[in-house]
Amino acid sequence: MGTALVGLASAAVGFIEKSFSATQVCINYAEGPPNGPPLLLLHGLSRDWRSFSVLLPELSHHFHVFALDLRGHGRTDRVADSYRIAEFAQDVTEFVRARFPLGAAIFGHSLGAMVTMNVAASGKCPVKAIILGDTMITPENFCRSLYAPLFRQLYELLRHTQSHAMLAAGMGKILIPVPGLNEPVRIEELPGNTSEALAEWARCALQTDPDGAFEDWAPHKTLPRISCPTLLLQGNPELDAMLSDDDVKLALRLLPNARRIQFPLLGHALFMQQPKPVLDTVIKFLSSVAN
Structure with a gap:
């Protein structure tokens, strides 16, 4: 088929x-x-x-x-x-x-x-x-993970952003809680989230409709x-x-x-x-x- x-x-x-x-x-x-x-x-x-x-x-x-x-x-x-x-x-x-x-x-x-x-x-x-x-x-258990607030903020960005560059920048500014820290941190501050990695993630996200x-x-x-x-x-x-x-x-x-x-x-x-x-x-x- x-x-x-x-x-x-x-x-x-x-x-x-x-x-x-x-x-x-x-x-x-x-x-x-x-x-x-x-x-x-x-x-x-x-x-x-x-x-x-x-x-x-x-x-x-x-x-x-x-x-x-x-x-x-x-x-x-x-x-x-x-x-x-x-x-x-x-x-x-x-x-x-x-x-x-x-x-x-x-x-x-x-x-x-x-x-x-x-x-x-x-x-x-x-x-x-x-x-x-x-x-x-x-x-x-997913709702208690660090990814729950991340996905909520990501979907909000996707609803209002169609520009690849603006989405990558916005994703980097998403705040998520990190165990051991009193304040949430930006995604761009976490290890591995380089500008290149965020740009690739934004490219994929803009092509997503799930x-x-x-x-x-x-x-x-x-x-x-x-x-x-x-x-x-x-x-x-x-x-x-x-x-x-x-x-x-x-x-x-x-x-x-x-x-x-x-x-x-x-x-x-x-x-x-x-x-x-x-x-x-x-x-x-x-x-x-x-x-």
């Missing part, structure tokens, strides 16, 4: 952007060289496939990598009022069924991890293993239906990571075949901050489940 058309060469060496026609949207994705079993990458909210750029060179030595733009993100089509987790997952399911009849591993970050869980739980396509990068398990993405999320129903090997990547909640210890405990209880790796020096961005520890963990996990 789809076609792949060769598109523009990407900035990532050896990766080519292509398109896939799903039922509701035309999906933009980047494909690497066929150097191993298939690995599908799903990005987070207000990002696109290029958020994985720092991982692509090494991953492509071990896997046949496909990195998608989710609906309403990057160069993938927008659709009116159709941004629930199940709808993101339906697009991905169609892609997996068309491209990987024998199954694929999926690595999702943030929103992409929620979509990954839904795809794996549905049983509508073959999924070999999943990796869940610092994602939301329960809305209640209203209502979390409305149908039901972890207690979804997680027990996931039977494939699962790896949880947890950053440090004190460094803005989203996945709380309580959510990890719940996930490990509900997921039949899961393990957790902690990254105490990394926040929500994980591999965008330090790619090597995440790369080593991902490659080791996928190698172990392949044997």
Whole structure:
């Protein structure tokens, strides 16, 4: 149920952007060289496939990598009022069924991890293993994280800003609480949030239209239906990571075949901050489940 058309060469060496026609949207994705079993990458909210750029060179030595733009993100089509987790997952399911009849591993970050869980739980396509990068398990714990005020302020900016430069500047001025400090700090003052990083985030955010993405999320129903090997990547909640210890405990209880790796020096961005520890963990996990 789809076609792949060769598109523009990407900035990532050896990766080519292509398109896939799903039922509701035309999906933009980047494909690497066929150097191993298939690995599908799903990005987070207000990002696109290029958020994985720092991982692509090494991953492509071990896997046949496909990195998608989710609906309403990057160069993938927008659709009116159709941004629930199940709808993101339906697009991905169609892609997996068309491209990987024998199954694929999926690595999702943030929103992409929620979509990954839904795809794996549905049983509508073959999924070999999943990796869940610092994602939301329960809305209640998300509301207590540092990311809740960030997203509220980001959406307010997006409603009133269409200029790339103005959005990047405004994002840098967003105030978020930091554990151990009496006063909130600006995003631009946090490690890794350079002007270049904020400009890239603004570019992605302006191409995003995912209203209502979390409305149908039901972890207690979804997680027990996931039977494939699962790896949880947890950053440090004190460094803005989203996945709380309580959510990890719940996930490990509900997921039949899961393990957790902690990254105490990394926040929500994980591999965008330090790619090597995440790369080593991902490659080791996928190698172990392949044997």
